[in-house]
Amino acid sequence: MKLNKETINAIIRNNSRFLSAYSEPEPYFIYNIKKYTEDFDAEVINLYYKKLRYAVDNSERLVNEMFRDEFYDFYGIDRNVVSSPEQMRSELIFDSFAMDVNDKSVGVYFSNERFMFGHFIDVCWDADWNFLWCWID
Numbered sequence: 001m002k003l004n005k006e007t008i009n010a011i012i013r014n015n016s017r018f019l020s021a022y023s024e025p026e027p028y029f030i031y032n033i034k035k036y037t038e039d040f041d042a043e044v045i046n047l048y049y050k051k052l053r054y055a056v057d058n059s060e061r062l063v064n065e066m067f068r069d070e071f072y073d074f075y076g077i078d079r080n081v082v083s084s085p086e087q088m089r090s091e092l093i094f095d096s097f098a099m100d101v102n103d104k105s106v107g108v109y110f111s112n113e114r115f116m117f118g119h120f121i122d123v124c125w126d127a128d129w130n131f132l133w134c135w136i137d
Helices: 007-014 042-057 061-064 069-073 084-089
Strands: 028-031 092-098 106-111 121-125 131-136
Touching: 007 042, 028 042, 042 061, 042 092, 042 106, 061 106, 061 121, 061 131, 069 084
Parallel strands: 028 092
Antiparallel strands: 092 106, 106 121, 121 131
16 A cells, blocks of 8 residues: 555645655655565554654654754755754754654654755654654765
């Protein structure tokens, strides 16, 4: 089963922190690191949608939890567009949202092409939304 783009767009409800499900490359996906497949049962897909709803409802907390002021010092940040770590944090977008089917962890790329073109902040939370790690690339 593939993820339903209309369901995803209904979940994100035009939240400015999230890309449309119709964006390219496809920002919403489930993966199985142990075996390549695009077929997941309804239970896994429903869990993914539940996690996405949680992220939408808690997007500001999740961004604030992972963001480090030193990300603003990264060489790939266009300081002509953003003038402070606070502004950078406020304008970050969930550029991708992925769930690992094996451990139910969530991985997100945060970015904003206006000031981070070609770069992103890679973040991971465990199955219970405990922050695990992040870095900027």
